[in-house]
Amino acid sequence: MLEPTMNDKLKDSINKRILEMKRRVEADSERDFSFYNRPIEDVSGGSKVVIAGQEMGMFASYSYLGLIGHPRIAKAAKRAVDEFGTGTHGVRLLAGTLPVHRELENTIAEFKNAEAAITFSSGYVTNLTVISTLLGRGDFVISDKLNHASIVDGCTISNAKFLRFRHNDMADLERRLESLPLSAGKLVVVDAVFSMDGDIIDLPRVSELCKKHGAWLMVDEAHSVGVLGETGRGVEEHFGLSDAVDIKMGTLSKAIPASGGYIAGSKDLINYLRYSARAYIFSAALTPPQAAAANEAFKVIVDEPWRVDRLRQNFRLFRDGIRDAGLDTLSATAGIVPVICGTDDQAYQVTRLCQRAGVFVLPVLFPAVPPGLSRLRATVMATHKEQSIKEAINVIAESSGKVLSSPLGSV
Numbered sequence: 425m426l427e428p429t430m431n432d433k434l435k436d437s438i439n440k441r442i443l444e445m446k447r448r449v450e451a452d453s454e455r456d457f458s459f460y461n462r463p464i465e466d467v468s469g470g471s472k473v474v475i476a477g478q479e480m481g482m483f484a485s486y487s488y489l490g491l492i493g494h495p496r497i498a499k500a501a502k503r504a505v506d507e508f509g510t511g512t513h514g515v516r517l518l519a520g521t522l523p524v525h526r527e528l529e530n531t532i533a534e535f536k537n538a539e540a541a542i543t544f545s546s547g548y549v550t551n552l553t554v555i556s557t558l559l560g561r562g563d564f565v566i567s568d569k570l571n572h573a574s575i576v577d578g579c580t581i582s583n584a585k586f587l588r589f590r591h592n593d594m595a596d597l598e599r600r601l602e603s604l605p606l607s608a609g610k611l612v613v614v615d616a617v618f619s620m621d622g623d624i625i626d627l628p629r630v631s632e633l634c635k636k637h638g639a640w641l642m643v644d645e646a647h648s649v650g651v652l653g654e655t656g657r658g659v660e661e662h663f664g665l666s667d668a669v670d671i672k673m674g675t676l677s678k679a680i681p682a683s684g685g686y687i688a689g690s691k692d693l694i695n696y697l698r699y700s701a702r703a704y705i706f707s708a709a710l711t712p713p714q715a716a717a718a719n720e721a722f723k724v725i726v727d728e729p730w731r732v733d734r735l736r737q738n739f740r741l742f743r744d745g746i747r748d749a750g751l752d753t754l755s756a757t758a759g760i761v762p763v764i765c766g767t768d769d770q771a772y773q774v775t776r777l778c779q780r781a782g783v784f785v786l787p788v789l790f791p792a793v794p795p796g797l798s799r800l801r802a803t804v805m806a807t808h809k810e811q812s813i814k815e816a817i818n819v820i821a822e823s824s825g826k827v828l829s830s831p832l833g834s835v
Contacts, residue, residue, distance in 0.1 A: 457772045459779075459786055467492060471808045473784060480784040483802050483816050486678035488759060489650050489731040490807030497681060497720045504716035512709040517698070520709035528710075528719040529686070535657060535722050536672050538688035542697050543715070545707050547646055547675030548574040550685030552581070553703035554673065555613065555642070557696075559584035563609035566600050566639070568592065568625070570618050575644060579613065591618075594629045601637040610639035616648035616659035620793055620801065622753075622760035624652070627659050631668035642671035647759045650679025656725050656732040676710075679725070682718035684710045735806040742804045742813050749821035762788075763800040763820060770827050771798035777823035783816045 452458055466474035470490060473482045491497060504524055513519035525543065532541035544550040555578030559565055563584040567575055570591045579586045589596040597612070604610055612634050614625045625643070634641040645658045653661025656679070660668050671693065676684035687697060698704060710718075725731065743761045746753050752764035763785075765771040771787035778785050778800070788801045800820065804813060 452772075455772075456776060459772070459775055471805055471812060475784065478779075478782070480779060480782050481808075481812050481816055482784050483804065484784055484786045485803055485805055486647075487681055487805055488647075488679045488735055488803065489656070489725065490805040491679070491721055491724060491731075492681045494681070494721070494724060496724055497717050500720035501682075501713035501717040504712040508712035510713065511711055514709070515705060515707060516709045517705045522709075522712060522715070524712055524715045524719065525710065528715045531719050531722045532674075532686050533688055535726075536674070536688040537657070537660070537666060538672060539691045540694035541686050541688040542694045542701075542704065543676070543710055543718075544685045544687075544701075544703050545710065546683065547644075547673075547677060547685035548577075549703045549707065550673055550675070550687060551575050551644060552578045553701045554671065554687055554697065555579055555611070556582040557701045558582075558640075558671075559609065559611060563611070564604050566597065566610070566612045568614045568618075570621065571613060571615050572619055572644060572646070575613050575615070584609075584611070592623065592626055594626055594633065597630065598633050598637075601633060601639060604637070606638065610637065611642060612639050613642045614644070616643050616645045617651060617757075617759045619647055619760060620788060620799075621762055622756035622758060624648075624662070624757050625659065627663050627668060628665065631665065634670075640670045641668070642673060643669045645672065645674040646678055649674045650725055650732065651735065651759045654732070655729055676714070676718040676721075680718050680721045682710075682714045682721065684714060684718060731806040735804070738804040738806065738808050738810075738813060741810065742802070742808075742817065745814065745817035746802075746820060749817065749824075751821065751824055759803065761802045761804075763802055763824065765798050765800065765824065766796060766828065768798045771800065773827045774800060774820075774823050777826060778819055781819045781823065783819040785820065 462475055464473045464475055471482055472479055508522055512522060529541040529543055551574035559582040561583045564587060565579045565582055565584045566587045566589060567579050568591055569588045587600050589600050614630060617624055631641060643659060648658045650656045652659050660666060670689060672688040674686050676682045743753055743756050746761060746763055754762050756762060765774050768789040771789060775785055775787045785800045785802050789798045793799060
């Protein structure tokens with residue numbers, strides 16, 4: 425048997441994928457469409473940033489409450505470095521647990537009205553490991569069609585039968601549940617706020633159906649903690665519900681300005697994950713400054729409720745202004761405002777015009793969204809001033825108008 429030659433390797437499918445991405449990135453660069461992976465040089469301006477020497481209004485941030493750089497949070501992180509250093513002695517199961525980890529988990533449990541909580545190294549890892557740890561062969565996992573990629577990947581590797589229901593379609597979800605064996609393990613997983621469209625899951629009905637059909641309910645609150653509810657506690661508070669969700673997932677990298685992910689739930693659930701979840705057993709613990717920053721951030725949200733209220737006001741001002749300009753924002757209700765552009769090329773062009781005019785937005789393209797629905801994925805923060813929001817609306821409207829009205833779709 426002949427051994428593969430270097431020429432054979434250059435022709436294989438792996439290399440083809442690598443070269444195709446190289447060609448795409450180079451082509452985008454040639455057209456001045458290099459919007460991704462650019463370093464932000466200065467974030468000291470609150471709702472403004474500096475990129476490539478240009479100051480721009482930030483309208484693509486996950487920091488919904490504007491807590492990046494908050495003095496209390498920064499002080500807590502620095503204090504943790506002074507006390508514990510910059511890392512841990514291992515994974516959480518072994519020598520990696522510090523008092524600051526337990527304090528954070530207790531804070532999360534209290535904030536989310538749960539018995540206990542557990543933290544992981546990222547939100548993506550949290551979904552991946554928890555879904556695959558809870559499920560196995562013979563079980564069923566049912567996912568909203570527009571769920572985040574981390575949920576999809578967790579479902580895929582879980583060995584459970586992976587089913588999807590039409591986006592926020594409760595009749596379709598009920599049909600799925602009715603088709604499953606009563607005795608089978610069943611997990612329904614949904615986003616609270618959907619990360620591309622900015623709409624909210626129909627939690628009252630999802631919870632009702634799960635209870636009726638004996639299914640567990642897991643909700644990803646990456647974009648709802650700090651955003652939904654009178655005090656920012658998320659989707660249950662938004663709907664005036666309690667104990668509607670069995671597995672409360674969230675991130676520590678959006679409204680909470682740190683890094684990591686968490687699950688809040690019953691003591692038995694959390695205990696099971698501590699001894700079974702591979703990303704907890706085999707992956708590094710949160711660093712002390714990350715854990716301390718996240719812990720303090722939850723306390724700031726409680727102590728500064730004006731941020732949640734201001735975010736809600738700013739969101740309505742921004743979304744309604746975009747809609748009044750004649751642009752399509754789909755069913756955006758919280759957090760994210762999609763501004764539909766059409767083709768990938770049109771989204772790129774609108775982004776370029778906006779950034780040249782000092783408004784930092786970013787495009788989301790196929791396959792992250794359906795063909796023909798490429799968009800700007802815009803956000804506002806609690807710290808945006810009304811005038812800055814109105815100026816951004818005008819820039820986005822004018823930029824979109826130039827591109828979408830052009831006969832050749834090019835400006």
